[in-house]
Amino acid sequence: xxxxxxxxxxxxxxxxxxxxxxxxxxxxxxxxxxxxxxxxxxxxxxxxxxxxxxxxxxxxxxxxxxxxxxxxxxxxxxxxxxxxxxxxxxxxxxxxxxxxxxxxxxxxxxxxxxxxxxxxxxxxxxxxxxxxxxxxxxxxxxxxxxxxxxxxxxxxxxxxxxxxxxxxxxxxxxxxxxxxxxxxxxxxxxxxxxxxxxxxxxxxxxxxxxxxxxxxxxxxxxxxxxxxxxxxxxxxxxxxxxxxxxxxxxxxxxxxxxxxxxxxxxxxxxxxxxxxxxxxxxxxxxxxxxxxxxxxxxxxxxxxxxxxxxxxxxxxxxxxxxxxxxxxxxxxxxxxxxxxxxxxxxxxxxxxxxxxxxxxxxxxxxxxxxxxxxx
Amino acid sequence: xxxxxxxxxxxxxxxxxxxxxxxxxxxxxxxxxxxxxxxxxxxxxxxxxxxxxxxxxxxxxxxxxxxxxxxxxxxxxxxxxxxxxxxxxxxxxxxxxxxxxxxxxxxxxxxxxxxxxxxxxxxxxxxxxxxxxxxxxxxxxxxxxxxxxxxxxxxxxxxxxxxxxxxxxxxxxxxxxxxxxxxxxxxxxxxxxxxxxxxxxxxxxxxxxxxxxxxxxxxxxxxxxxxxxxxxxxxxxxxxxxxxxxxxxxxxxxxxxxxxxxxxxxxxxxxxxxxxxxxxxxxxxxxxxxxxxxxxxxxxxxxxxxxxxxxxxxxxxxxxxxxxxxxxxxxxxxxxxxxxxxxxxxxxxxxxxxxxxxxxxxxxxxxxxxxxxxxxxxxxxxxxxxxxxxxxxxxxxxxxxxxxxxxxxxxxxxxxxxxxxxxxxxxxxxxxxxxxxxxxxxxxxxxxxxxxxxxxxxxxxxxxxxxxxxxxxxxxxxxxxxxxxxxxxxxxxxxxxxxxxxxxxxxx
Numbered sequence: 097x098x099x100x101x102x103x104x105x106x107x108x109x110x111x112x113x114x115x116x117x118x119x120x121x122x123x124x125x126x127x128x129x130x131x132x133x134x135x136x137x138x139x140x141x142x143x144x145x146x147x148x149x150x151x152x153x154x155x156x157x158x159x160x161x162x163x164x165x166x167x168x169x170x171x172x173x174x175x176x177x178x179x180x181x182x183x184x185x186x187x188x189x190x191x192x193x194x195x196x197x198x199x200x201x202x203x204x205x206x207x208x209x210x211x212x213x214x215x216x217x218x219x220x221x222x223x224x225x226x227x228x229x230x231x232x233x234x235x236x237x238x239x240x241x242x243x244x245x246x247x248x249x250x251x252x253x254x255x256x257x258x259x260x261x262x263x264x265x266x267x268x269x270x271x272x273x274x275x276x277x278x279x280x281x282x283x284x285x286x287x288x289x290x291x292x293x294x295x296x297x298x299x300x301x302x303x304x305x306x307x308x309x310x311x312x313x314x315x316x317x318x319x320x321x322x323x324x325x326x327x328x329x330x331x332x333x334x335x336x337x338x339x340x341x342x343x344x345x346x347x348x349x350x351x352x353x354x355x356x357x358x359x360x361x362x363x364x365x366x367x368x369x370x371x372x373x374x375x376x377x378x379x380x381x382x383x384x385x386x387x388x389x390x391x392x393x394x395x396x397x398x399x400x401x402x403x404x405x406x407x408x409x410x411x412x413x414x415x416x417x418x419x420x421x422x423x424x425x426x427x428x429x430x431x432x433x434x435x436x437x438x439x440x441x442x443x444x445x446x447x448x449x450x451x452x453x454x455x456x457x458x459x460x461x462x463x464x465x466x467x468x469x470x471x
Numbered sequence: 472x473x474x475x476x477x478x479x480x481x482x483x484x485x486x487x488x489x490x491x492x493x494x495x496x497x498x499x500x501x502x503x504x505x506x507x508x509x510x511x512x513x514x515x516x517x518x519x520x521x522x523x524x525x526x527x528x529x530x531x532x533x534x535x536x537x538x539x540x541x542x543x544x545x546x547x548x549x550x551x552x553x554x555x556x557x558x559x560x561x562x563x564x565x566x567x568x569x570x571x572x573x574x575x576x577x578x579x580x581x582x583x584x585x586x587x588x589x590x591x592x593x594x595x596x597x598x599x600x601x602x603x604x605x606x607x608x609x610x611x612x613x614x615x616x617x618x619x620x621x622x623x624x625x626x627x628x629x630x631x632x633x634x635x636x637x638x639x640x641x642x643x644x645x646x647x648x649x650x651x652x653x654x655x656x657x658x659x660x661x662x663x664x665x666x667x668x669x670x671x672x673x674x675x676x677x678x679x680x681x682x683x684x685x686x687x688x689x690x691x692x693x694x695x696x697x698x699x700x701x702x703x704x705x706x707x708x709x710x711x712x713x714x715x716x717x718x719x720x721x722x723x724x725x726x727x728x729x730x731x732x733x734x735x736x737x738x739x740x741x742x743x744x745x746x747x748x749x750x751x752x753x754x755x756x757x758x759x760x761x762x763x764x765x766x767x768x769x770x771x772x773x774x775x776x777x778x779x780x781x782x783x784x785x786x787x788x789x790x791x792x793x794x795x796x797x798x799x800x801x802x803x804x805x806x807x808x809x810x811x812x813x814x815x816x817x818x819x820x821x822x823x824x825x826x827x828x829x830x831x832x833x834x835x836x837x838x839x840x841x842x843x844x845x846x847x848x849x850x851x852x853x854x855x856x857x858x859x860x861x862x863x864x865x866x867x868x869x870x871x872x873x874x875x876x877x878x879x880x881x882x883x884x885x886x887x888x889x890x891x892x893x894x895x896x897x898x899x900x901x902x903x904x905x906x907x908x909x910x911x912x913x914x915x916x917x918x919x920x921x922x923x924x925x926x927x928x929x930x931x932x933x934x935x936x937x938x939x940x941x942x943x944x945x946x947x948x949x950x951x952x953x954x955x956x957x958x959x960x961x962x963x964x965x966x967x968x969x970x971x972x973x974x975x976x977x978x979x
Contacts, residue, residue: 323839326826333821340778340808340816341830342799 116396119449123394124408127436134431135424142422149422150415150429161414163292163299169410170304171196174311174363175388176395176402178233178356181315183397185352186332191236191251192360193385194258198232199225199361200368200382201262204375207281207368208270217284222307222365229361230354232258237353241346247353255381263377270375277374287369304366309403311359316399318355328352360385390437409433474536475500475632475663476521476552481530483516490516491527492687498632503654503664505674505695507707508684509906510877514667517684518634522554523547553630555621557637563610567603568592571624588627595626600656614763615646622653633657634665639673641764644934644967651677669707669906671700672935683707708907718918721942723753727805727894727926728775733784735767735774743782744770746950752895752926757917759929759941759958763970767950768930769811772899775928776808777801778816788895802831807888809881811899811930817884818872825853825868828887860886861912878909885913889920896920899930914940934963948972 131150135143155161175192182189189195206213206221213220235254239245270278287302319325331338331348338345367384368375391409395401416429476498483491491513498504508514519525521532523541532539534550541547547554561570572588592605601619609617618638625633635654639647654664654677666678674681674695682692683706690706704712728751735745744767752758762768773779775786777798786794788805796804810816818827829838829849838845838852853868862882864870872880881901888896898917902910917940921927931937937944937958944956946969954969954976968974 321844322842323833323844324842326833326844330819330822330830334815334819336815337817337819337830339798340776340810342797342802 117401120394120396120401120405122449123436123439123442126439127432130435131428131432135428138428139423142424146419146422146424146428149418150412150432152415156418159296160298163296163301165407165410165414166296166305167299167301167410168413169406170308171363171367171384172387172391172409173305173308173403173406174366175360175384176391176406177308177311177315177388177399178360178363179388179392180395180397180399180402181319181359182352182356183392184319184332185328185348186335187237187240187349187352187356188248189233189251189353189356189360190248190389191233191254191385192356192388193381193383194251194255195229195232195357195360196364196367196385197255197258197262197382199229199364200375201265201364202228202361203285203365203368204278204281205265205270207285208279211282211284214284217282218287218369221285221369222362225365226358226362229364230358232361233357234350234354237350240353241349255385259379259381262375263379266375266377271377272374275374277376280371280374281369283371285369286371287366300370302370304369307362307366308406311362312399312403315359319399360388387433390433393437473500474498475534477533477536478517478521479531479533481517481520481527481532483513483520483525483527489687491520493530494684494687494689495692496682496689497692498663498665499680500663501658501661502679503658503666503677505666505668505678505681506684507668507671507674507681507703509669509707509908510904511686511906512684512707513687514684515636516687518554518636518665518667521547522552522634548628548630551629551631552634553625553628553632554634555618555625555636555638557640559617559621561609561617561620564608566606566608567612567620567623568605570609570620571605571627573624575628592623592627595623599626599653599660601653613646614641615643615649618642618646618650619653622657631661632663632665634667636667637669638666639668639670641932643763643971644963645971647673671703674703675700685709704907712907712911716914716918716939718940719922721756721921723756723942724924726751726753727789728752728928729785729787729790730775731785731787733771733774733786734782735770735779736782737770738779744950745774748784748950748952750945750952752928754894754924754926755921756942757921757927757929757940759931759937759944760947761931761934761937761941761944761966761970762947764932766947768899768947770950771947772808772811772897772930775897776806799831802891802893805894807891807893807896809884809888809896809898809901811903813877813880813884818880820871820873822872823869824857824862824864824872824875824883825849827872827883828853828856828890830887831891856883856886856890860889860916862886878905881905881909881913885916889916893925895926895928897928897930900932901929902931902933902936934966937966938963946970 132143132147135146149156175196178192178195179189203221203225206224210217210220232254236247236250239250240247266278272279287304289302292301292303293299319329327343328348328351330341330343331345332352335345363384387409391402391405395405412429412433416426419428420426474497478494478496481491481494482489494513494517496517506514506517516525520527521541523543523546526542532541539550541550562573568585568589571592577584577587589605595601596603601623603612603616603619603623609620622633638650642650651673654666658664666673668674678695680692681695681703683690683703685707693703701712730748730750733745733748734743736742737744748771760768760771770779774781777796781794784794785792791804793801793804802808814820819830829852832838833844838849850868856862857867860882863879864875872883885901901913901917905913917927917929929941941958944958944966945952946954946956946966948970949972953972954974956966956969969976
């Protein structure tokens with residue numbers, strides 16, 4: 097057994113990226129443990145059954161829960177992907193919330209008013225939301241590239257602008273005053289289910305998860321396989337070297353932010369092109385954008401990582417839902433997520449910890465085996 | 472024998488590397504003891520342990536025969552150990568006096584008083600022959616004088632043991648001579664000195680004994696006057712070193728680079744830092760721009776390569792005006808550039824080496840097809856350059872540039888720029904901070920380029936490099952070219968006078 101463990105460690109030690117993955121997993125473990133401690137403090141009797149419920153969330157109600165897990169993960173995968181894409185190109189897109197909001201409004205507007213599109217309805221809505229989110233993301237990009245305004249500052253402010261703009265526009269164009277929310281979208285604008293409702297009976301799942309996976313694949317290819325991605329990452333890693341190499345670093349910054357914004361905008365559309373979901377006119381920032389930051393961190397800014405982290409988020413959310421069966425509030429889940437974020441933000445520290453543990457183990461191992469050889 | 476410092480079996484390990492491995496180092500009273508070694512040999516780590524910046528994993532330190540624990544620089548100060556850092560730690564808009572007393576100010580009823588301090592500084596500077604005006608502002612005095620302020624700072628804190636970390640890096644030959652005199656004076660007055668360096672000439676000039684480190688281990692401690700330079704170099708590198716460059720006389724041919732009335736302003740300022748410069752670089756010669764750091768060489772290169780706009784003038788390559796072209800057009804139009812700062816400009820440290828080797832050519836049809844990268848071609852290209860330029864790294868083409876040693880990083884840049892096969896190669900400080908082996912290699916490659924009929928424009932601060940490598944020298948001082956010299960006809964002293972601005976000739 098110990099031999100096996102050491103073999104695993106040896107293998108990990110050879111690949112630096114696996115150390116990062118391991119530290120992400122450790123962050124999750126620490127987050128969960130911390131959550132358990134909080135639960136024990138709050139309600140010692142129900143703590144362990146409650147914790148068990150979190151761990152087994154999607155298995156509680158079979159396929160229905162699995163469907164809902166994917167459904168909840170979908171918008172977070174979009175915003176996480178948006179943030180991760182920006183990270184990879186050296187930018188911090190804290191404005192995913194604003195871009196998401198803009199995308200959401202455009203989708204709802206088209207969903208309500210452009211019924212004439214017929215079968216093309218939902219896809220056109222997504223397309224325009226994508227464009228809208230992209231333009232909204234381009235703004236901080238332009239400010240950063242040409243006026244040296246830090247994208248964090250400008251996009252935080254644009255989050256609020258987007259929120260109030262959305263409220264204003266909803267009231268002007270698609271308002272259902274009686275319920276203080278947007279009008280219902282046409283059925284043709286709702287994302288189809290393509291049989292997923294049969295596969296996962298009783299769940300709210302739609303093809304949004306497929307679109308998310310499509311985006312993940314596209315971002316993966318752009319970043320890792322194309323010269324465009326090479327250039328974007330060059331600028332992100334080292335602006336000066338990119339300039340030395342003759343790349344147009346200003347244009348690349350704007351493009352990066354535009355693409356990040358477009359992904360978040362599409363996420364807003366996918367989230368709201370659902371029957372029974374409406375835009376509300378409360379002055380509250382949409383949380384999906386911020387959760388996206390956490391998911392991007394946990395997913396190590398890799399598209400595939402974001403997909404997995406997003407699904408994990410859906411898993412936790414679902415667990416939180418079931419947790420209410422006990423004497424717990426859903427906020428426990430938020431605490432767990434917060435701690436996980438905290439630990440993944442400390443990922444450098446975690447990586448060091450993991451790396452030093454492994455190197456020690458591997459060294460001991462070598463010393464022991466050398467000792468044996470000598471005999 | 473009386474030792475003021477004994478470091479016994481010092482071991483310090485960083486993740487993945489043993490920076491010091493049972494190193495022994497003993498400093499006698501009133502000696503100048505050189506610590507010689509290549510970059511990464513562990514000199515700085517050893518001294519950082521002594522100065523309390525790092526804590527050794529194993530080993531012990533004795534000061535004046537007594538075992539001590541040094542946990543931070545304050546402990547070191549209390550033991551009268553002082554360090555003159557390679558990069559001075561001075562406040563630029565403070566006066567000399569203010570800088571020296573910083574952290575140890577005298578006060579009277581809560582108010583600063585300078586009179587006492589000024590008197591002491593004056594005394595110290597007279598006693599140790601460290602001439603400096605106590606009321607001058609740091610930004611107005613020369614680098615050599617700034618160094619004296621650093622030394623005074625140590626003396627003011629009653630340091631008995633002074634560590635000099637690569638003190639000559641930014642000094643002129645005259646200033647270096649001065650410094651050596653100052654150090655000898657200090658030992659006469661009872662101080663003991665550790666001199667960290669990788670320059671044999673300075674050791675010969677000043678040091679009594681020399682401890683040689685290689686790959687974290689102390690190889691030997693020798694008495695300098697009984698040891699030859701060759702022997703010390705061999706101990707440092709671990710093999711025989713050839714000092715003489717194998718170089719034939721240049722046979723310059725037609726002009727490649729033609730620069731006319733070029734002026735450049737400092738970044739975001741209207742101050743002219745390159746003033747009306749005219750010169751030509753020809754095929755088959757190494758033209759060197761010599762000068763002390765900060766006399767406009769950096770900006771000149773930025774102007775030539777397009778990284779900075781020019782104010783006026785004309786830059787032509789092979790008769791074509793490139794003054795208004797973008798960086799990319801220049802690099803495609805015949806200009807290769809080994810940048811001054813290899814980590815800031817030359818490499819993307821978080822990219823694997825194979826990606827770094829296509830930094831200016833990733834878009835060419837050799838490496839991409841319809842926007843998709845040709846990974847096989849990129850790998851082959853990297854393997855070709857690795858072989859040709861002997862670039863060593865732990866994982867070959869996929870090693871992160873960050874994980875590579877400075878010498879190999881530089882070889883990668885050199886290989887990339889030479890492989891692009893342009894007529895003009897601008898090499899700015901190509902051997903800065905590299906060890907002897909890498910320097911040899913890079914010099915050979917530059918001469919090779921010259922012999923293949925390229926024009927090589929070398930910008931260097933290292934006098935040895937200037938004298939040995941160049942076929943023609945232009946000296947830059949305060950943004951102007953103040954002399955054109957023939958390295959065969961002048962000596963380092965004279966070159967130094969030009970560099971310091973105290974002599975002028977006519978530059979073409």
